[in-house]
Amino acid sequence: xxxxxxxxxxxxxxxxxxxxxxxxxxxxxxxxxxxxxxxxxxxxxxxxxxxxxxxxxxxxxxxxxxxxxxxxxxxxxxxxxxxxxxxxxxxxxxxxxxxxxxxxxxxxxxxxxxxxxxxxxxxxxxxxxxxxxxxxxxxxxxxxxxxxxxxxxxxxxxxxxxxxxxxxxxxxxxxxxxxxxxxxxxxxxxxxxxxxxxxxxxxxxxxxxxxxxxxxxxxxxxxxxxxxxxxxxxxxxxxxxxxxxxxxxxxxxxxxxxxxxxxxxxxxxxxxxxxxxxxxxxxxxxxxxxxxxxxxxxxxxxxxx
Amino acid sequence: xxxxxxxxxxxxxxxxxxxxxxxxxxxxxxxxxxxxxxxxxxxxxxxxxxxxxxxxxxxxxxxxxxxxxxxxxxxxxxxxxxxxxxxxxxxxxxxxxxxxxxxxxxxxxxxxxxxxxxxxxxxxxxxxxxxxxxxxxxxxxxxxxxxxxxxxxxxxxxxxxxxxxxxxxxxxxxxxxxxxxxxxxxxxxxxxxxxxxxxxxxxxxxxxxxxxxxxxxxxxxxxxxxxxxxxxxxxxxxxxxxxxxxxxxxxxxxxxxxxxxxxxxxxxxxxxxxxxxxxxxxxxxxxxxxxxxxxxxxxxxxxxx
Numbered sequence: 001x002x003x004x005x006x007x008x009x010x011x012x013x014x015x016x017x018x019x020x021x022x023x024x025x026x027x028x029x030x031x032x033x034x035x036x037x038x039x040x041x042x043x044x045x046x047x048x049x050x051x052x053x054x055x056x057x058x059x060x061x062x063x064x065x066x067x068x069x070x071x072x073x074x075x076x077x078x079x080x081x082x083x084x085x086x087x088x089x090x091x092x093x094x095x096x097x098x099x100x101x102x103x104x105x106x107x108x109x110x111x112x113x114x115x116x117x118x119x120x121x122x123x124x125x126x127x128x129x130x131x132x133x134x135x136x137x138x139x140x141x142x143x144x145x146x147x148x149x150x151x152x153x154x155x156x157x158x159x160x161x162x163x164x165x166x167x168x169x170x171x172x173x174x175x176x177x178x179x180x181x182x183x184x185x186x187x188x189x190x191x192x193x194x195x196x197x198x199x200x201x202x203x204x205x206x207x208x209x210x211x212x213x214x215x216x217x218x219x220x221x222x223x224x225x226x227x228x229x230x231x232x233x234x235x236x237x238x239x240x241x242x243x244x245x246x247x248x249x250x251x252x253x254x255x256x257x258x259x260x261x262x263x264x265x266x267x268x269x270x271x272x273x274x275x276x277x278x279x280x281x282x283x284x285x286x287x288x289x290x291x292x293x294x295x296x297x298x299x300x301x302x303x304x305x
Numbered sequence: 306x307x308x309x310x311x312x313x314x315x316x317x318x319x320x321x322x323x324x325x326x327x328x329x330x331x332x333x334x335x336x337x338x339x340x341x342x343x344x345x346x347x348x349x350x351x352x353x354x355x356x357x358x359x360x361x362x363x364x365x366x367x368x369x370x371x372x373x374x375x376x377x378x379x380x381x382x383x384x385x386x387x388x389x390x391x392x393x394x395x396x397x398x399x400x401x402x403x404x405x406x407x408x409x410x411x412x413x414x415x416x417x418x419x420x421x422x423x424x425x426x427x428x429x430x431x432x433x434x435x436x437x438x439x440x441x442x443x444x445x446x447x448x449x450x451x452x453x454x455x456x457x458x459x460x461x462x463x464x465x466x467x468x469x470x471x472x473x474x475x476x477x478x479x480x481x482x483x484x485x486x487x488x489x490x491x492x493x494x495x496x497x498x499x500x501x502x503x504x505x506x507x508x509x510x511x512x513x514x515x516x517x518x519x520x521x522x523x524x525x526x527x528x529x530x531x532x533x534x535x536x537x538x539x540x541x542x543x544x545x546x547x548x549x550x551x552x553x554x555x556x557x558x559x560x561x562x563x564x565x566x567x568x569x570x571x572x573x574x575x576x577x578x579x580x581x582x583x584x585x586x587x588x589x590x591x592x593x594x595x596x597x598x599x600x601x602x603x604x605x606x607x608x609x610x
Contacts, residue, residue: 140445
């Protein structure tokens with residue numbers, strides 16, 4: 001029986017990943033830790049050591065994170081502690097206890113920072129240049145992972161995961177927010193106005209089901225010490241998302257750009273290349289954005305009904 | 306009156322810098338914090354906030370650090386906390402309290418990692434690639450500094466300081482260790498054997514008095530958000546240091562390379578370019594290595610007499 005420890009198991013990706021494991025594997029035991037159930041603090045090194053000792057995992061999927069760029073500008077210290085330090089505490093426990101397990105360190109496309117449009121889609125070897133506190137925390141995490149591989153022979157793969165979308169994602173994430181607003185308009189006959197931040201911001205959105213398969217592929221075939229983009233390879237503007245949902249729902253809308261959703265410093269565009277992950281594992285994304293948007297819209301339509 | 310807060314004031318650089326301030330400025334008050342006198346923990350955010358509030362500094366020279374590469378391999382978590390987190394706590398206190406002060410973030414040449422010899426001497430724009438836990442901690446510190454400049458308008462300059470030498474440095478630093486061994490041989494007629502790690506390791510050694518002038522120059526003329534190499538521009542092998550001291554003292558010695566001083570992963574060679582710092586401030590190093598070695602040797606000769 002393989003023992004899999006998932007941190008942040010009650011989060012968006014955690015719930016999908018554990019469901020995926022339950023559907024596909026019979027020889028594994030899932031151990032989850034999350035902030036809420038049971039309350040568990042990834043900054044408490046003693047508790048982390050206890051958990052690692054008790055579970056003695058074969059795999060660790062480290063999803064627990066403070067993953068909002070906007071929030072990281074408000075509380076940069078909290079962001080750093082809950083991303084970098086939390087991860088460091090886990091791999092340090094694995095190192096000290098000499099546990100033979102494979103760790104997946106989930107990072108972010110934000111690590112690339114502000115990039116040249118002509119360089120898109122970004123390969124992993126593209127220089128990183130973090131432009132917000134969250135991105136710095138993820139970069140530090142990735143460097144730590146690499147040192148624990150090269151210096152202590154830990155078995156860690158890293159990702160730079162691009163923007164996820166899927167049903168169940170909280171509505172402070174942009175696509176979820178827009179889809180919720182559409183559902184709200186459809187159900188409650190509100191003013192057909194969609195409130196967004198900067199409509200020209202372009203991101204590489206990847207369906208949560210593709211993300212889950214990517215992480216599974218990295219666990220099975222990812223090469224130790226390597227960092228992989230987990231992305232769709234396509235970029236869409238926030239305003240494109242609104243237009244797609246407008247077409248999908250048949251609701252013509254007006255876009256209202258809100259200043260307070262703009263961030264101090266933001267990356268105008270980020271699109272990744274998934275070539276390396278495909279070359280190493282065979283994985284590639286297969287869910288088109290329209291299908292993802294439909295799922296997210298339907299989720300909110302049901303929730304708000 | 307300008308108020309200057311020096312963290313790590315009782316350390317090697319701290320003592321030289323506060324002596325320099327006492328010798329050269331009449332309109333400044335030095336506030337020092339160090340681990341020993343009074344006991345003060347840079348990881349205690351409440352205490353840091355109190356100190357920053359009480360001192361309300363115009364300048365912060367952040368020297369307190371865990372600066373041993375070898376030790377960072379033994380205790381990577383301690384290294385990270387006492388370098389990155391300690392620095393983050395300070396700048397976060399400055400940010401929250403909206404204190405208008407200039408901060409000097411001292412980093413390390415180790416941030417460059419393993420470099421091509423043909424690229425030496427390294428300019429600051431050379432890609433960083435940290436290869437040990439200490440280096441990762443310093444890189445994270447520098448990224449955090451940059452974000453606090455770009456996102457919160459803090460006034461921070463960063464250094465990548467190369468290997469310091471000077472009287473008073475602890476003997477776990479290589480040059481100090483070698484000079485002490487020579488003094489011991491000269492005084493006590495021991496076997497003329499000098500124990501070192503890998504003799505081929507090449508470093509850019511800079512005299513502590515030049516370091517102090519560099520930090521002063523950066524405080525006065527360094528451009529906000531910039532990172533400066535603080536270095537001599539010359540590289541010497543560890544075995545060169547032994548030969549120089551052998552000439553200086555007239556003591557012929559045998560070199561004994563000790564395996565246990567070798568590190569898991571080490572950078573074979575690091576030499577910096579000080580062009581940027583010279584261009585921005587006029588500073589340049591002026592103490593030749595032979596003079597530095599003479600001072601260090603004389604220090605140990607007196608200490609051991």
